[in-house]
Amino acid sequence: MQAFEQLMSFQRDTEALGQVAGRQGWDQETMMPRGSAEQRGEEMAALEHVLHERRTDARVGDWLGQIDDATLSETDAAQLRHIRRSFGRATKVPARLAAEIARTTSRAQVTWIEARANDDFAAFAPVLKEIVALRREEGAALAGNGSLYDALLDDYETGGKAADLEAMFTALRPRLVALREAVLEQSPPDRMTHSFEPELQMALSRELAAAFGYDFSRGRLDKAVHPFSSGSGDDVRITTRTVDTDPFNCFYSTIHEVGHATYEQNVDPAFRLTPLGRGASMGVHESQSRIYENQLGRSRAFTGWLYKRMRDTFGDFGIADEEAFYRQVNRLHKGYIRTEADEVQYNLHVLLRFDLERKIISGELAVDDLEEAWNARFEADFGYAVDRPSNGVLQDVHWSAGMFGYFPTYTLGNVYAGCLHEALRRDVSDLDTQLSRGNTAAATAWLREAVQHHGGLYPPREVIERASGQPVSEEPLLTYLEDKFRGLYGLS
Known part of the structure; x- marks a missing residue:
């Protein structure tokens, strides 16, 4: 076992350096002075160069060759599965390319923020062209004769194939569109017009994060342009944002990111700084953030408790009672922004991006x-025109970060969450009673034991099927959405 022990010791340092690189990214989005972008890009490139050298170190291949898999435990075999996959992918990508991707995407983040603020896609397009060229080059190196997009998707959902996702999304689309059209024929509640003080929003967001199990002794909550979660184990960072007239933007962004963050905090401590010490995939990660945000956080039971806490915090804000508040939280409405979309329309936003980014990579x-294609597709899907780039092609951070292949994992995560929610309701019979008191302990404990504790021990779909006791299917998600919104809007 000497080779295995040497490999894991080497891997532990690689994982630790990866965490340092991730923290640099967190700092860039929250604390870094804007004038530091060029230098930060060089720093990120240097870190990526070191990491790439470690990931492709010939000793890793030698150690892997010396290990007899028949002598390994289930956990150790899973560690090797991840290391072999990582080594195989890393050795196909030149160090020059890995460093250039890190350098360019770091610089692009600042360019995107400024372009978004100025509604100027033309200012962002040149660096996006660089990123696309680099990602295509990476995809070609990884794919061989296969699909470039599948090669990039594999970074976020191991074994995922665009064709399989397209089939799933094709099954989702007709029922989502039909539900949306039926609900939009009804009169939605008016938007709130009250102004909510940002400092009080952040204070209540911290209370919500704690209510959903976020451990502040090992985590932070800060503000950023685009909410995100980073880190793992004993150092996890999340961000949210505030809008004076829309506190739900802050609260549900926070709950969403807490789903990601508690997943990382709750992985078996024995896996820390190993390949198993993180979520199984971005699809599984999204299942946690989405079930926290939607099936739990937007439930009638939990919103009843949240209504009381908002009254305590902000006073009278113009909503008469808990039922009216539940309708407001789940208001199905026209809008441009994916992260602010209701549950019914959210996946239609994702499908738009999935189709466009496949065309970009191909x-x-x-x-x-791209801007013209986005606007045309949005109007075709949603029935009204995009008014400005920040509400359209510039709204998401993912392409500036080079994250092609990430978007479909949002809808895959919703499908996974549907499967998990059905099983959670079966196993925790008094769930609504607990949620009505602001108590998520039983729900989050179930998710911790069924999903989060395992980290990367099992392949993504196996994680969900073990937890839910059934094959992955879009049916539980569709049934949940149809039951909820038809009931909410009094539809037959």
């Missing part, structure tokens, strides 16, 4: 034509 769609 070369079928040029970056210069």
Whole structure:
């Protein structure tokens, strides 16, 4: 076992350096002075160069060759599965390319923020072209004769295939569209017009984070342009944002990111700083953030408790009672922003991005034509025109970060969450009674034991099927959405 022990010791340092690189990214989005972008890009490139050298170190291949898999425990075999996959992918990507991707995406983050603020896609397009060229080059190195997009998708959902996701999404689309059209024929509640003090929003967000099990002794909550979660184990960071007239933006962004963060905090401590010490995939990660945010956080039971806490915090804000508040939280409405979309329309936003980014990576769609393609697709899907780039093609951080292949994991995560929610309701019979008191302990404990504790021990779909006791299917999600929104809007 000497080779295995040497490999794991080496891997532990690689994982630790990866955490340092991630913390640099967190700092860039929350604390870094804007004038530091070029230097930070060089720092990120240097870190990526070191990490790439470690991930492709010939000794890793030698150690892997010396280990007899038949002598390994289930956990150790899973460690090797991840290391072999990582080593195989890393050795296909030149160090120059890995460093250049890190350098360019770091610089692009600041460019995107400024372009978004100025509603100027033309200012962002040049660096996006660089990122697309680099990611295509990476995809070609990884894919061989296969699909470039599948090669990039594999970074976020191991074994995922665009064709399989397209089939799932095709099954989702007709019923989502039909439900949306039926609900939009009804009169939604008016938007709130009250102004909510940002400092009080952040204070209540911290209370919500704690209510959903976020351990502040090992985590932070800060503000950023685009909410995100980073880190793992004993150092996890989340961000949210505040809008004076829309506290739900802050509260539900926080709950969403807490789903990601508690997943990382709750992985078996024995896996820390190993390949198993993080979530199984981004799809499984999204299942946690989405079930926290939606099936739990937007439930009638939990919103009843939240209504009382908002009254305590902000006083009278113009909503008469808990039922009216529940309707407001789940208001199905026209809008442009994916992260602010209701549960019914959210996946339609994701499907738009999934289709566009596949065309970008394949070369079928040029970056210069992306804004026009986005606007045309949005109007076709949603029935009204995008008013400005910050509400359209510039709204998401993912492409500036080079994260092509990430978007479909949002909807996959919703499908996974549907399966988990059905099983959770079966196993925790008094769930609504507990949620009505602001108590998520039983729900989050179930998710911790069924999903989060295992980290990367099992492949993504196996995690969900073990937890839910059934094959992955879009049916539980669709049934949940149809039951909830037809009931909410009094539809037959």
